[in-house]
Amino acid sequence: MNAPRTRVQRRPVHGVLLLDKPLGFSSNDALQKAKWLLRAEKAGHTGTLDPLATGVLPLCFGAATKFSQLQLDAPKTYEAIARLGVTTTTGDAEGEVLRECAVTADMLTPERLAQVQQQFTGAIRQVPPMYSALKKDGKALYEYARAGVEVERAARDIQIYQLNVAPALTGQAQPAIKIIVTCSKGTYIRTLGEDIGAALGCGAHLTFLRRIDTGGLGIDRCVTLADLEAMDEAQRLACLQPPEALLADHLHVTLGAEDAARFLSGVRRRGAWPDAKAVAVFGQSPRALLGVAHVAAGELIPDRLLSPLEIQQILQSQPGASAAGILETP
Secondary structure, three states: OOOOOOOOOOEOOOEEEEEEEOOOOOHHHHHHHHHHHHOEOOEEEOOOOOOOEEEEEEEEEHHHHHHHHHHHOOOEEEEEEEEEOEEEOOOEOOOOEEEEOOOOHHHHOHHHHHHHHHHOOEEEEEOOOOOOOOEEOOEEHHHHHHOOOOOOOOOEEEEEEEEEEEEOOOOOOOOEEEEEEEEOOOOOHHHHHHHHHHHHOOOEEEEEEEEEEEOOEEHHHOEOHHHHHHOOHHHHHHOOEOHHHHHOOOEEEEEOHHHHHHHHOOOOEEOOOOOEEEEEEEEOOOOEEEEEEEEEOOEEEEEEEOOHHHHHHHHHOOOOOOOOOOOOOO
16 A cells, blocks of 8 residues: 655745746746745746746745736746747647648848847737637637647737847757847747748747746746755745845835834825835834835825734844834834
């Protein structure tokens, strides 16, 4: 008989783990593995990466899950390799070949690449791929695609903030281009690769995709699942960024003890703050994130608050810290 599996004792964990998602893992697979390694009670990710993609996947634990939407909406930067002259059913190397086309030298001149680069920079419209999780009548598009059904999709407005297209040195006989793109939420890089290939006149599909930044959180700050597995528990917890790592572009406001306690109760505070749509609010002594807010006409208006218990747990995880002064309502 097999020995019974040991039940993992979950615990409150608060923070952001910047994960370098491995090839072949779905975003949820990676999340569940990290959640298990940290024995965390509550966790969520900040937008999916395809199993064939690697790179930056911020994972939110505990209180940080309250701010995960901010990363969903953040600009993202990708590196991709698109093989030219071959289109596939999925827009990547997993699909079946649809069409093959010769790639000629005039398609890859610096002038032609610069022209295509300009064509796909700025505000553009993009038709979502059939192999995507977008839903039609309650059913994911990829389910229709697998059944051989083509569904009409409306083009969507997206923003390409920066784009670089250059010949890729892959060591393969088939020509390829390297794409580095910073784009808005809702951009499909597989579709961008296909559209660039079509504009060059030969078609293309992605053979490599890596996210290197999301909302200012770069790949150089990431840890791999293999790294995490090799660590002890204390080292794993030390990899967590505080929840405010998701709020770097927010205006920071610090409140004294009385104002902090009232703010945590959902009460607006008045002060000489400029109008701002995104504010990260901290208590002063000890310094602790209280939540996010916005400022209008000198009023600090709570939007999303941490609970007193969450603040206490975060502070207790910091050596020598105490929640006194923040959690005591005057």
